[in-house]
Amino acid sequence: MLHSKKKGSPLTLNHLLFLLLIVLFFGIITVYNYSKTNRGSGQFNSQISTPTSQNDQDKLVEIQIGDRTVTAELANTDSLRQKGLSFRENLEADSGMLFIFEKPQTPFFWMKDMNFPLDIIWINENTIIDIDENVPFPEKNTPLNQLPKYTPKEQINYVLEINAGYTDKYGIEAGDVVIINF
Incomplete structure (x- = not known):
């Protein structure tokens, strides 16, 4: 039984690392998209409309x-x-x-x-x-x-x-x- 736990532990650790990388990847994409849509927002942007067309x-x-x-x-x-x-x-x-x-x-x-x-x-x-x-x-x-x-x-x-x-x-x-x- 001890032998099977050792085999299962690296697999569980690999799964956790994989999930962590996926969460990190989506977090970076979310932050990038948020900063892209809110770029330059500052004190004066409440009055300023950046042209879109x-x-x-x-x-x-x-x-x-x-x-x-x-x-x-x-x-x-x-x-x-x-x-x-x-x-x-x-x-x-x-x-x-x-x-x-x-x-x-x-x-x-x-x-x-x-x-x-x-x-x-x-x-x-x-x-x-x-x-x-x-x-x-x-x-x-x-x-x-x-x-x-x-x-x-x-x-x-x-x-x-x-x-x-x-x-x-x-x-x-x-x-x-x-x-x-x-």
Whole structure:
């Protein structure tokens, strides 16, 4: 009888190890899938919808600054942020592009491939931190290393690009409250 227990013990141990490996495998898959579906969720994602289709990427939001309302396209993915307003010929009145960053940061912007000047409004939470007014567009074929870089004075999580002169015309300045209607 003692002899049969010794034979049965390794088999039972092998079964336990096999079951443990299966549980571990499914646990890893579950954690991976959970983190994949919740990637980047943070303080601002409750307001931010990551595009899942072309229609979501073309979504417009209304942004209230004082008594002015700007209708803005969303730039909330890396590819949309990189492209921005490049290659366009103009921007309609009271319209712009809102760049969304999931975490506060100090990004730099440049006017690569732009065809018209802009005002760049740097926003943290719901307050304008800084404004770069009348940012000129570069001459065609300007080397990248000669393009000026624009950056906010402190960390931000939104950038609004609008037509040059808009902030001066409507008295928009640092410290103004911004309401973004997603």
